[in-house]
Amino acid sequence: MQEAAEVPAIDLPTLQQWTETIGRAQQMMLEFWVNQAKDAQPPADQWSMSLWADMSSLWTIDGSRIADRQAQLLTQSLDLWNRFLSPGTDAGSPADKDRRFKGDAWRSQPLFDLIRQSYLLVSDHLLANIDEMEGLDPAQRERLRFATRAIIEAISPSNFAFTNPEVIERTIETGGQNLVAGLEHMLTDLSRGQLTQTRADAFELGRNIASTPGKVVFETELFQLIQYNPTTEEVFRKPLLIFPPWINRFYILDLSPEKSFIRWAVEQGHTVFIVSWKSADETLKDVTAEDYVRAQVSAIDTVRDVLGVKSVNTIGYCVAGTTLAMTLAWLTAQGQAQKVESATYFTAQVDFEDAGDLKIFVDDDQLALVSALSQGKGYLDGRFMTATFNLLRGQDLIWSYVVNNYLLGKEYTPFDLLYWNSDFTNLPARWHREYLADLYRDNKLMRGEISIAGTPIRLGDVMTPSYVQAGREDHIAPARSVWKMMEAMKAPMRFLLAGSGHIAGVVNPPSSGKYQYWTFDGKAASLDEFIEKASETQGSWWPDWMEWIRPHAGKLVPATGARIPGGNPKYPAIEDAPGRYVTMR
Structure with missing residues (x-):
């Protein structure tokens, strides 16, 4: 050499x-x-x-x-x-x-x-x-x-x-071979219309990523509902239903087994369900925010029916957390708030006044651009959103790969998180425009100017016990913006500030020993006061959440019958997890 x-x-x-x-x-x-x-x-x-x-x-x-x-x-x-x-x-x-x-x-x-x-x-x-x-x-x-x-x-x-x-x-x-290899990488990316960040052939859904065993037990044109196999002899009576953001694939919470929140929650004794959203096509061109609220209500009612329980614990991540807050407000207005025992919000916002860097893309001109990009199709190509999020951290998510893979000619390193980041999802164009205009630009949710099925919804009426998690370095849902959820609802609430950002701040299993989190058991009037008075704990925040949700999870029951996916004859298994919706482009 x-x-x-x-x-x-x-x-x-x-x-x-x-x-x-x-x-x-x-x-x-x-x-x-x-x-x-x-x-x-x-x-x-x-x-x-x-x-x-x-x-x-x-x-x-x-x-x-x-x-x-x-x-x-x-x-x-x-x-x-x-x-x-x-x-x-x-x-x-x-x-x-x-x-x-x-x-x-x-x-x-x-x-x-x-x-x-x-x-x-x-x-x-x-x-x-x-x-x-x-x-x-x-x-x-x-x-x-x-x-x-x-x-x-x-x-x-x-x-x-x-x-x-x-x-x-x-x-x-x-002898210049690095530039030849880099040119090959670049031409491949140009043909795909997407920047490569990791080796795609290193991962296979259901084998070494999104591999927690389970079954699809229900589906609509908008989502599939996955129920996971129990791994404990007894489970908590009240199940856990997770709503991931539909701008990404659901398996951000089910990456490699050692990073999977879903697998970890199952091991703690939860009966876990998750929604897998369908990537938009022409058939979803007229989908609106109301349809996603109805979808969440449908999933809540289905899980209750599958297990024969009166209420469920819920998690909403990012935009799905925003919608979960809307869903709870609508259920409250309908006198059905008792269907949800608790709500956990991962980096979710309801007040968009200080929503961070993404507000750059929500003026009238950007909305016109979104309309132009989706014209005639009824959906927005997910690669546009992927590029937008990459641009927010261009130094890390764009230019580092230009240097390493185009100029230095290095091969791509297998990394499950980057595989997920590149697995784009198309978005219903009408819903996407409404979301950017009504929430990010006009902040209508906080102003009480949004109605679902003709019923005005008010966050201040929501009394569902809630756990609010934010990331200290989150540039997509800044902690200061997430904190405003504490002011928007009168429900009993616990706020936790996790180290790192929008993804690593959430996906931080106890086994990793990484980062830290801050908690304060008193009542803080602002995020600044919370930070001033909070105690720092090293490692994952997941165990803190587990202690919080335990009183809401009910008694232990045998992990038999309907607790096994497909065990309720009314809801037979449709296919193995992670299901076919997650593979659709």
Whole structure:
């Protein structure tokens, strides 16, 4: 095997030449932004037109502030160059923690260290410009910040072969075979219309992912209902019914066996049911939010009938948690709240005023784009939503794969979570538009402006005992937004703040020993007060939830008869879990 080639050292004259070049590049970047805003013509698509309007005002709001920022950038740039040109000067900085530049060559080779730190310096200034601009409304500022951050991530020197020392070294080492392999990966992704993040052939539904044994015992045109086999001799009388989000596949809660919440809940003695939503096609073009509420009520009534019980415990994840709150409000209005013993919410929101980065995509122009993308089909291609969520964390979910798999030519690592992330689901177009407009944009649920089957629903009337879980680093359903559920309902509620984000904060089994969570048994008036008074516990929060739900689960009964999927003659097994709906595109 060939030894890895070293990137040649840079002498002082060469370094000085590069210093001047990078300085000019910095100035060009700033001039480019100014000229784009002042001179460019509006682009054709509607969302970009809105963004262009924001950018065109950015540089005309306060010219003195722009000049101050440019002067500050020049001063810091000179300081950076002097540190590199002065022997023995420490060139370290907080930028050393950036994962894009973790390779030793980014620091050991002066040229690439200068490229790295210059890029980060300019990036910080571009973002700071937006934060300091006056005259922007919050929506404009967020759109500008998002677009600027996306551009900054895209032009990182780590993303290009000739400015990434790791790629240069690997190209020399492999004789360019890494670029050939990377080209093959890229062409494959272009043909699929989707970025590959993991080896698809490493997983098979029902074998090593979504493999908890069970049966489909009921189905409609919108969902299948799966009941799982008990693994204990006795089970709690009151079953657990899980509603996963229909924007993703249900098996986020049934990944590999060691990560599966479903398998773990079964092992704790719960009779577990879960809804597997159908990926939308033309037949679901007229589905609305009301249909999903009715579907949840149907699943609740079916589980009650299967087991002959009066009430069930429920879990709603993300958007399905939002809908679960709507379902409970509707059942309350109908005098049927007793059908649900308890509700658990995984990273769910009911007040969308502070709903985070996704609000960038819910103005009128974005809604028009969604309509255009689904025109004539009645559904929105799930790859659009996958790309949107990836873009929210572009550095981790897009550009890291461009570098590793396109430039370095590495093979994909098997990872069940990324397999699930790439397994997209189509969305009913009418429902999706209503969801974005009514909830994210207009916040109608909190305003009491939503009716189900002609009945107005009010969250403040819901008295179902509830467990509310949020993720401290969640960028899809921010903890501050999830907390507002504590203020929206008068029910007895427990709030738990988990470490990590929207997925890892939820899927964190006790066996992993990862992360932590915060709880407070008193009454906090705000999230800030909760955080101030909460106690931190290391590890998974699942056992805390188990202790909370135990009083709601009822007495232990034998795991026989209807507790075994298909054991109720009225609901014979239709097929093995995970069912066919989860395989439909």
